Amino acid sequence: MWIAIVTVGSDFLRLSAAPDLPMPAESVEVLLPVALDRSFTYSLPEDIIAPPGSFVEVPLGPRAVAGVVWGPGDPEVPAGKLKAVRQKLELPPLGDELRAFVDWVARYTLAPRGMVLRIAVRGARNPGDETPRSAVIATGSAPGRATPARTRVLATASDGVPRSKSDLARAAAVSPGVIDGLVADGALRIVEVIAEPIGSGLQPDLGRPELSEAQADIAALLQAAVRDRTGSTHLVEGVTGSGKTEVYLEAVAEALRTGRQALILLPEIALTQAVLDRVTRRFGGAPGEWHSTVSAKRRARIWTGTASGETRIVVGARSALFLPFRDLGIIVVDEEHDAGFKQEDVPVYHARDMAVVRGKLAEAPVVLVSATPSLESRVNADAGRYRHHLLPERFGGRTMPEIELLDLRADPPPPGRWIAPRLEEQVRDTLARGEQALLFLNRRGFAPLTLCRACGHRFACPNCSAWLVEHRFRRQLACHHCGHHEPVPPACPKCSTTDKLAAVGPGVERIRDEAAALFPEARLAVLSSDLVIGADSIRAELKAVEDHAVDLVIGTQLVTKGHNFPHLTLVGVVDGDLGLGTSDPRAAERTFQLLEQVTGRAGRGAIAGRGIVQTTDPLHPVMQALKNHDAAAFYAAEIDARADAMLPPFGRLASLVVSAPVRNDAEAYARALAQSFPASAPARLLGPAEAPISLLRGRHRFRLLLRADRTVDVPGLIRAWLAEAPRAPASIGLHTDVDPVSFL
DNA sequence: GCCCGCGTCTGA
DNA sequence: CAGACGCGGGCA
Numbered sequence: 066m067w068i069a070i071v072t073v074g075s076d077f078l079r080l081s082a083a084p085d086l087p088m089p090a091e092s093v094e095v096l097l098p099v100a101l102d103r104s105f106t107y108s109l110p111e112d113i114i115a116p117p118g119s120f121v122e123v124p125l126g127p128r129a130v131a132g133v134v135w136g137p138g139d140p141e142v143p144a145g146k147l148k149a150v151r152q153k154l155e156l157p158p159l160g161d162e163l164r165a166f167v168d169w170v171a172r173y174t175l176a177p178r179g180m181v182l183r184i185a186v187r188g189a190r191n192p193g194d195e196t197p198r199s200a201v202i203a204t205g206s207a208p209g210r211a212t213p214a215r216t217r218v219l220a221t222a223s224d225g226v227p228r229s230k231s232d233l234a235r236a237a238a239v240s241p242g243v244i245d246g247l248v249a250d251g252a253l254r255i256v257e258v259i260a261e262p263i264g265s266g267l268q269p270d271l272g273r274p275e276l277s278e279a280q281a282d283i284a285a286l287l288q289a290a291v292r293d294r295t296g297s298t299h300l301v302e303g304v305t306g307s308g309k310t311e312v313y314l315e316a317v318a319e320a321l322r323t324g325r326q327a328l329i330l331l332p333e334i335a336l337t338q339a340v341l342d343r344v345t346r347r348f349g350g351a352p353g354e355w356h357s358t359v360s361a362k363r364r365a366r367i368w369t370g371t372a373s374g375e376t377r378i379v380v381g382a383r384s385a386l387f388l389p390f391r392d393l394g395i396i397v398v399d400e401e402h403d404a405g406f407k408q409e410d411v412p413v414y415h416a417r418d419m420a421v422v423r424g425k426l427a428e429a430p431v432v433l434v435s436a437t438p439s440l441e442s443r444v445n446a447d448a449g450r451y452r453h454h455l456l457p458e459r460f461g462g463r464t465m466p467e468i469e470l471l472d473l474r475a476d477p478p479p480p481g482r483w484i485a486p487r488l489e490e491q492v493r494d495t496l497a498r499g500e501q502a503l504l505f506l507n508r509r510g511f512a513p514l515t516l517c518r519a520c521g522h523r524f525a526c527p528n529c530s531a532w533l534v535e536h537r538f539r540r541q542l543a544c545h546h547c548g549h550h551e552p553v554p555p556a557c558p559k560c561s562t563t564d565k566l567a568a569v570g571p572g573v574e575r576i577r578d579e580a581a582a583l584f585p586e587a588r589l590a591v592l593s594s595d596l597v598i599g600a601d602s603i604r605a606e607l608k609a610v611e612d613h614a615v616d617l618v619i620g621t622q623l624v625t626k627g628h629n630f631p632h633l634t635l636v637g638v639v640d641g642d643l644g645l646g647t648s649d650p651r652a653a654e655r656t657f658q659l660l661e662q663v664t665g666r667a668g669r670g671a672i673a674g675r676g677i678v679q680t681t682d683p684l685h686p687v688m689q690a691l692k693n694h695d696a697a698a699f700y701a702a703e704i705d706a707r708a709d710a711m712l713p714p715f716g717r718l719a720s721l722v723v724s725a726p727v728r729n730d731a732e733a734y735a736r737a738l739a740q741s742f743p744a745s746a747p748a749r750l751l752g753p754a755e756a757p758i759s760l761l762r763g764r765h766r767f768r769l770l771l772r773a774d775r776t777v778d779v780p781g782l783i784r785a786w787l788a789e790a791p792r793a794p795a796s797i798g799l800h801t802d803v804d805p806v807s808f809l
Numbered sequence: 810g811c812c813c814g815c816g817t818c819t820g821a
Numbered sequence: 822c823a824g825a826c827g828c829g830g831g832c833a
Contacts, residue, residue, distance in 0.1 A: 095833085099810040105833040126812060126832045139833090146833050179810080795829045 092138025092147060095123050097130050098183035102171070106138035108147040115150065118158030120189065122151040133159050133182065156189055157372035162426045163389050170419055175780055175801040176412030185387040188368030197257045200227035201244060208252040214239040218247060226350065227258045238608055262375035263366050264353035269318040271349040280312050283454040287316035287432060291395050292323060296425035298433065300446045303456025305436045305665025306463060310340065312456070313397045313432050314347050321348070321377055325394025325429070329380045330416055332405030338604050339628055340399065341380055348378065355381030355388065383408060383416030386423055393427040396420045401433035401442060402658050413802040436665060437658040440707060441714040443700050466636070466667040466674035468692045470683040482579055483571045488637045488677050489583055496587055496616050500672060501632040503618040504576055505663045506639040509545065509593050511537035511575045512568035519562035528765065537574055538596065576639055577619045584617060592620035625662040631670030636663055641680035641688060650712050654703055657687045664691065711772065713804040717779045719771040722800040724764040734797050735767040741790045748773030748782060764798070779803050
């Protein structure tokens with residue numbers, strides 16, 4: 066009856082408020098976490114009181130499903146169709162703000178509302194009673210015998226936080242036996258603890274760092290935004306090593322001080338132990354950690370903890386954006402340029418952009434943080450939609466690494482090798498000084514292409530338009546798009562010639578072999594996601610590099626993810642041109658971001674760093690931007706090019722993914738759709754001919770691209786078109802991914 | 810998303 | 822002819 070319409074920038078955000086008098090509801094509208102856009106009306110037994118947001122169990126067909134009361138029931142539904150709510154569930158209700166967010170995201174991403182609700186209720190169950198667990202704390206007395214391992218353990222335990230034996234051993238990187246030894250020695254004591262709510266008991270003023278003037282200024286502005294309860298958006302752009310994390314943690318501290326909660330989003334949380342450690346040090350306790358590998362029980366504790374308000378800080382992957390925060394005071398999106406914020410499955414959404422919307426609904430500032438912002442965020446900052454804060458210098462007087470462009474045409478490596486003499490010499494000098502070097506190549510495996518020298522046959526993926534990559538360590542040929550793999554055959558499948566198969570081009574495994582031959586005395590480590598499997602072993606490898614147990618690192622983009630290597634002084638980029646040759650309109654932007662991040666790993670410690678980028682095109686704008694540390698000029702040029710081409714964020718771009726188990730079905734439907742697109746529409750449809758296909762989770766995917774001027778409501782246009790378009794056979798799925806700018 | 814019913818296929 | 826399997830519709 067009384068609908069409050071909250072307009073934020075456009076009419077996209079509608080927040081429906083409850084009527085001011087609780088009417089005795091006879092029926093309720095219930096949204097269910099299944100692939101349905103519709104909600105259903107159920108009758109409400111007189112003894113159940115279920116205001117909007119309540120969790121209820123309802124019958125759906127033959128099953129009983131837990132859903133959420135979304136509002137009053139639809140009186141138009143004939144009484145004979147109504148089924149009754151079975152029971153109300155003992156769970157904290159979903160607040161108005163989160164329900165409005167679910168509706169908004171579903172409408173914007175063209176996803177069924179139930180699929181969005183599903184994300185918001187993952188973890189919505191009672192964690193049950195907590196049984197006391199045993200933990201160890203430091204007693205304060207010195208051990209009888211001090212070893213480096215023991216010293217590390219006691220340093221870790223000196224904060225007084227009780228930890229389980231295994232957690233403490235892992236945190237100090239020692240074997241569990243060391244802990245038992247210290248307990249026997251009386252330096253550690255076993256205590257029984259009842260687990261506090263996760264992410265609670267945090268102290269905003271515990272580990273306050275010294276801030277530079279520039280850091281303190283930005284921190285003060287962000288803190289004011291937290292206090293003001295405005296849904297403002299901020300872009301904090303600071304070069305690698307400028308201390309961005311300290312700045313946003315001060316804003317997080319302000320949220321804690323004012324009694325509110327904080328959410329820190331990270332693109333790949335399994336790799337970013339560093340941020341968790343820093344939050345723990347800064348606030349004297351661990352935040353809630355939310356990502357796909359967190360156990361169901363921990364999930365439940367964090368979900369209920371955020372709903373009750375006891376969990377004060379959550380550090381999480383994109384789905385943490387749908388947690389039921391009671392009073393959210395700030396959202397931080399760290400590494401905001403990272404493509405990991407994009408969810409490719411239904412609902413297809415970009416967490417950075419959805420964060421902006423949730424921030425507005427929650428009246429909380431959103432802080433986007435990066436050394437290499439996305440073009441979208443740069444444009445939004447330039448246009449004044451986001452406030453732009455710059456940290457142009459490294460913290461503590463450290464300098465940016467000096468970047469050298471190594472022209473591969475003038476100084477090529479010997480045939481069959483990829484490290485040019487000049488880079489080899491620089492690595493040798495670095496190692497001789499006892500410093501650490503990194504050779505970066507963003508390509509897994511041994512060689513990206515295998516061909517038969519006898520007949521010219523090339524090994525291609527049967528499902529995708531891609532070559533198979535040889536993985537010599539695993540003795541396989543693998544497709545990096547769909548995961549197809551086969552053993553390396555002894556002979557050519559086409560002409561049966563043996564011993565004529567040739568590996569073409571380098572991958573990290575091949576660079577490892579080359580480096581091992583060139584620098585036989587160096588301790589090598591390869592950091593590649595297919596060789597280092599599982600979050601724990603990745604963390605262990607990163608720690609070994611951090612501790613200088615490795616001299617020369619050979620790595621893929623795994624090494625660019627938020628880790629500091631204090632001993633690293635030289636970064637060599639083996640193929641700077643990789644990624645620039647594609648037709649992806651974001652190729653230059655992505656390559657710049659990647660190479661700036663990886664060269665920025667050098668010189669974060671006491672010794673100044675250097676970067677050497679091997680390239681065949683030293684005059685390319687990306688190379689010049691790296692060398693001159695002139696991101697501003699690069700961004701300006703890229704933004705102009707985007708504006709001319711009407712690409713996001715100037716034009717609207719949507720992709721529709723048609724997927725089916727059979728490739729021909731997907732293609733036929735994609736064509737049928739394309740033909741039905743009206744010529745008069747204020748947008749152009751591209752594909753499917755020029756669209757790449759791939760196989761993902763057993764389904765062939767065809768992409769259609771829709772390009773429009775920014776004045777078009779793309780989700781609306783697609784909805785209207787699909788209502789008229791040929792209906793998809795049920796075995797064909799259609800995802801939609803709308804580039805988000807319209808809500809700003 | 811999940812269940813069910815239906816049509817079709819397969820093997821004895 | 823029983824049982825398996827894939828597809829499509831409905832779900833209040």
